[in-house]
Amino acid sequence: MTENLSGFHLDRRTALAAGAVAATALTVAGCSSGSNQSASAAPNPGNGNAQAKKQDDDELAYTKDVPVGGGVIAGDTVITQPTAGSFQGFSSTCTHLGCKVNEVTNGLIKCPCHGSSYHLDGTVAGGPAPRALDSKAIRVDGDKIVSA
Template identity: 70%
Template sequence: MTDTTPDPGGFRLDRRTALATTAVAATALVVVGCGSTSDKPASAAPRAEPGGPDQMPAKKLDTLANTADVPVGGGLITGGTVITQPSAGSFQGFSATCTHLGCQVNSVSGGLIRCPCHGSTFNLDGSVAGGPAPRALDPRAIRVEGDQIVSA
């Protein structure tokens, strides 16, 4: 069946041409968007004086937990981070994603970080205590600021 609808503007565009034109336009937008508006290398940019008006504001700390909330010889899970305190005052951070199949670990008890999906367990230092996880939990940078544990 053919289209016999009259073309009021006299301009017809077949599907292949329309798709090709759209692809070219999208590519051009990406190229233009990635271009630089400065011919100076980044190293040539002027530096702000410390404490001057151009200084960047201090980064807001991403508080994960209070130090008192993390038991010695245990830990807690907050968001996507596992925080442990293997010994008093020593805090470590790890991704809450199990290295077996990507499930989220869901508890820290009995000195172990536990994954509910296939039974993997991890020591408080993130190392594998029991499989099937093939490797340790990925480390997460944390630091203690006063009585708060923050993302580093």
């Protein structure tokens, strides 16, 4: 047993169980979904799997960083450009168990946890995801993609 500063006794098993409960609570608290909208703008080629950086509260990425036929992940938003000039936004939360998707490659948005993948329009390409990614409202403002 160990003793903390208040004189409370805590054994290793109890401490590990409390840590597991806390980690689970943090994971559940991180799950969210978004609203339904997309935006359009002039096409700009970019690299295949760039991670977009958020510049301020609304700015998600630059249009040049979102490749035609690909996408980027900016925080909790996946931004894709399935066809030239058509930008779409989605939640980065997988609809299977709430893990965060972590890459956009070869025309697919991929989740590392259980192998789910999504097409660039957010629809399920491969399970176990039960439904499409939630849409997130974005818009193009000049050469920037921002939250709408």
